[in-house]
Amino acid sequence: MFKATTTEPQLGIFSNPSMLLSRKSETFYEKQDAWHNLFRVQVTSRIDESICKPLFAEQTGAPNAPIRVLIAMMALKEGNGWSDEQLFEQCRFNLLVRSALGLVNMDDCVPVESTYYLLRKRVVEYEKDNEINLIEKTMSSITKGQAVDFAVSGKSIRMDSKLLGSNIAWYTRYELIHETIRLFCEDVREILFTHPLLATQKEVLENLLKETGNKVVYRSSQDEVKTKMQQLGILASHLIEAFNPANSKHYTTLSRVFSEQFKINEDKIIITRNKEEIKSDSVQSPHDTDCNYRNKDGNQIKGYSINATESCDGEGLNLICGVDVRVVSTPDNDFLQNGVKQAKEIFLDTIKHLHTDGAYHSPDNQCLCKEENIDWLINAIQGAKGRFDLLLSEENELTITDTQTGEIMEVTKLKKQEKWRINTNNGYKYFTEKEITASALRRKIAAIPQVTLNKRNNVEATIFQIGFHYPNDKSRYRGLIKHKMWANIRCMWVNFVRIKLFVTKLNKKTLFWPNLGSYRSLLTQFSICIMSFKLFLSNPIRSSLKLNLIRI
Secondary structure: OOOOOOOOOOOOOOOOHHHHOOHHHHHHHHOOOOHHHHHHHHHHOOOOHHHHHHHOOOOOOOOOOOHHHHHHHHHHHHHHOOOHHHHHHHHHHOHHHHHHOOOOOOOOOOOOHHHHHHHHHHHHHHHHHHOOOHHHHHHHHHHHHHHHHOOOOOOEEEEEEEEEEOOOOOOOHHHHHHHHHHHHHHHOHHHHOOOHHHHHHHHHHHHHHHOOHHHHHHHOOHHHHHHHHHHHHHHHHHHHHHOOOOOOOOHHHHHHHHHHHEEEOOOOOEEEOOHHHOOOOOOOOOOOOOOEEEEEOOEEEEEEEEEEEEEOOOOOOOOEEEEEEEEOOOOHHHOHHHHHHHHHHHOOOOOOEEEEOHHHOOHHHHHHHHHOOOEEEEOOOOOOOOOEEEEEOOOOOEEEEEOOOOOEOOOEEEOOOOEEEEEEOOEEEEEOHHHHHHHHHHHHHHOOOHHHHHHHHOHHHHHHHHOOOOOOOEOOOOOHHHHHHHHHHHHHHHHHHHHHHHHHHHHOOOOOHHHOOOHHHHHHHHHHHHHHHHHHHHOOOOOOOOOOOOOO
């Protein structure tokens, strides 16, 4: 049965690495704020293995290696941009990496590749069945512990999003249909040519299996491609009728591609749909059916949208509290409410300020911020600025000013409808509560100091760091669940780097008491002392009982 492992590694008498190191190397190896010791305390030891308990059978199921070591390996891989081969090489032969994982003895075994891949597979399958991502829960658990220990307030938060492409090839419509049918036919190859419904399609099938779709497109004219695509539509219809989901894992994908790319007209003939009829959430690749298409300011992406939420409380430590990954066609304003929820669960204090750009604005999000008493600071809102400035008084009287001439217009309120109108040279112009709210919001934005607006701008550095190893905006993974795993693990690493820099900065200060200026500062300093003591207690490599307190 599943049993959590201990966070306190036991040193062997003859396998202690420090016994084999020179004095200078040993000093760094035992240094409490060295990255490997901090990673072991702030990441590896914080991993709650019980979160992954549902992946294993109650009576006989048990992991072949500590769950915390496997997840910490994932964090090191994404943090350093290693391949799987580089990851296992570093884990087996790099003393600092082994120390970071809690493998403090030379004879401690590194988990084998099959165990590592099996855990990732089980996480994916568990979310498909239960819609719960265990890596996301693990990241939240780690961050909450870090926020408590370092007294991260979270009174001010900010968020931003990033588009990331899936690891798929860009297919034309013909190539997409061709590849989908080819994958399906590979699954049913043994019974493909013997089915009576496919007797008339034998030649088309043989030609399809001979070469890939891009080769067909390369040597064919535009009219020939249209003809071949029509043939593939008829073939796909016969395949769907002849087989069922039990015959191939690609049956559902084939059915979906057929319905998205073809239609049956009034004469019961299968024809291709017009380009304008194809939606952005249609299948972009049979190898990743989750990803959608989006064209954002000329940036064409087939993949996912990633939204990060973090604290921004002055010069202290700020952490990413959550990351939300959805299909690329998701608008930014759909992320806001979940981001606020994640921040409330992680940080210590009630949210007072929220910094976003205009893409997050929506009436529902405005209502949420009003209910939560959150001061929502937006640097701009979508849409062109209107000519008229609208000001509604407490007595429900509307004042409309022409911003071009400065003239105050004569306003008439319509009794039957909640509308107002003015008379212009081009006739009547009407205004609703929506325009009044937008005008008030623009005035509020114009009054915000630039220093405050810069807090939102600085979140772009966080977005850059999350996708640091993917400068071409294309990931190594396929599928929504795997991108969720990657994004949470990457944020786990970014938070660790921030903690490392924060502790290093504190160590450079020489005085302790003169720098205490407030209760929050006092709480932070006390938390650092506690953390320093924890580092000492958890450091398995200590040859003497010297406690080097962090100087602040």
